[in-house]
Amino acid sequence: MVVRPGMSGWGYALMTVSMVLFWALIILGVIALVRYLARGDRSGDQAAAPRATPEQVLAERFARGEIDEQDYLRRRDQLR
Structure with missing residues (x-):
């Protein structure tokens, strides 16, 4: 070495x-x-x-059947 x-x-x-x-x-x-x-x-x-608007969230809940049509229309009118 x-x-x-x-x-x-x-x-x-x-x-x-x-x-x-x-x-x-x-x-x-x-x-x-x-x-x-x-x-x-x-x-x-x-x-x-993009974040969903409150109306879009409401429409999704209606489409999934979480709320009925009367409830959807009433809440949509309140949002507007």
Whole structure:
């Protein structure tokens, strides 16, 4: 084995540990970036979707059968 001046066993060990830490940080950074971008897409879809107006919510309830026609007409008139 050839021993070079200035590089001992500790030098090789430190170089190995630092290389493992370097690649671990790179991999964790990529994972964090992917998760951030995936989360941003979902929140962007919700923000871009327009909110339903009270009349639309009332019409949806009527369409689902939660309220009858008289109740729908009475509440719609109150909203207007």
